[in-house]
Amino acid sequence: MTMTAPPPGKKLNRIGLELQAYRGSKTTLCAGCGHNAISERIIDACFELGIEARQVLKLSGIGCSSKSPAYFLASAHGFNSVHGRMPSVATGALLANQKMLAIGVSGDGDTGAIGIGQFVHLMRRNLPLVYIIEDNGCYGLTKGQFSPTADVGSTLKNGVVNDLPPIDTCLMAIELGASFVARSFSGDKKQLLTILKAALSHRGTAMIDVLSPCVTFNDHQGSTKSYAYVKDHDDPVSEVSFVPYFEDISIEYDPGTTHEVSLHDGSRIYLKKLEEDYDPTNKEQAVRVLHETAARGQYATGLLYVEPQKPDFCSLLNLVDEPLAHLPLERVRPGREVLEEIMERQR
Ligand SMILES: Cc1ncc(C[n+]2csc(CCOP(=O)(O)OP(=O)(O)O)c2C)c(N)n1
Ligand code: SF4
Numbered sequence: 001m002t003m004t005a006p007p008p009g010k011k012l013n014r015i016g017l018e019l020q021a022y023r024g025s026k027t028t029l030c031a032g033c034g035h036n037a038i039s040e041r042i043i044d045a046c047f048e049l050g051i052e053a054r055q056v057l058k059l060s061g062i063g064c065s066s067k068s069p070a071y072f073l074a075s076a077h078g079f080n081s082v083h084g085r086m087p088s089v090a091t092g093a094l095l096a097n098q099k100m101l102a103i104g105v106s107g108d109g110d111t112g113a114i115g116i117g118q119f120v121h122l123m124r125r126n127l128p129l130v131y132i133i134e135d136n137g138c139y140g141l142t143k144g145q146f147s148p149t150a151d152v153g154s155t156l157k158n159g160v161v162n163d164l165p166p167i168d169t170c171l172m173a174i175e176l177g178a179s180f181v182a183r184s185f186s187g188d189k190k191q192l193l194t195i196l197k198a199a200l201s202h203r204g205t206a207m208i209d210v211l212s213p214c215v216t217f218n219d220h221q222g223s224t225k226s227y228a229y230v231k232d233h234d235d236p237v238s239e240v241s242f243v244p245y246f247e248d249i250s251i252e253y254d255p256g257t258t259h260e261v262s263l264h265d266g267s268r269i270y271l272k273k274l275e276e277d278y279d280p281t282n283k284e285q286a287v288r289v290l291h292e293t294a295a296r297g298q299y300a301t302g303l304l305y306v307e308p309q310k311p312d313f314c315s316l317l318n319l320v321d322e323p324l325a326h327l328p329l330e331r332v333r334p335g336r337e338v339l340e341e342i343m344e345r346q347r
């Protein structure tokens, strides 16, 4: 392929595309909504990794967050499902074509309330999918009611106090078997971008809970999901850097201060330890740190847990390499002789 020189000031990625090629339609969400910043980081991550948009499958449920896939990767495939039902649609789609790169966008209500049953089974299957929860602690689309991730004691704009304990989706994902679990903040460009790039290069369920303030209904004093609160209570477990498989860079670091994690495609994640000696492959430690930070009213952010070699759902099912959706009828509907042979074997 011959590549023409980019117009002055325009940067092209490794497949010769401009950032513009990764954009979607113009957002209809409120100005300042955290969800818009997350769409921007997804655009940046796909551009920087040189992902082919037509290889991407965008999935969502219902909510302001679930509208987001319309605002990135216009030429990707998309499916906006029913409220809380995106995981089963994603499972079917990926079983039909495991070559697709799937990005699911959900909300804390879409996942933690109506969709909690589907979320649980998605996590334990380790389906190869990047699953993003745009977490604002409320049902933004239906005017800001508390969602299941709202903290005890946090208040609505009108002063109503939440007295139910929150669901921690990261804790659930780790316990249930997701092989990549992270928490980030829509206002932390660098951390979120790095985590997204690593998640897109991981084979298995990459569950990212992104604190994403709702400026219209949940950004006031008394909310623990406001920009001010999250900024002041962010407690990163490590500093994350990412080197994709196509970059031949070796990072120098002092042994004992940095963890290196290799992904299945040869990409590498470097995690520089902060105060705590945090090991992202240690499940018990991840669970303990999440409990401890929550008890202090803080958010542990960064890559919390990773298990890069864990078999994903498609390999567990022993699927043929060729996408099932592309197999000819003769191969998906074997003839009478094959059936008879199978029956014979059972006798
Ligand atoms: C079956 C069903 N029940 C309820 C609703 C109403 N509803 C639409 S969005 C939503 C909650 C969205 O909250 P969340 O997932 O947190 O997204 P956000 O708008 O906060 O981004 C609800 C309850 C619906 N659309 N369908
Ligand atoms: S209502 Fe809240 S969640 Fe919905 S677009 Fe506006 S700021 Fe975002």
Ligand SMILES: [Mg+2]
Residues within 6 Å of the ligand: 063, 065, 107, 108, 109, 134, 135, 136, 137, 138, 139, 140, 147
């Ligand atoms: Mg919400």
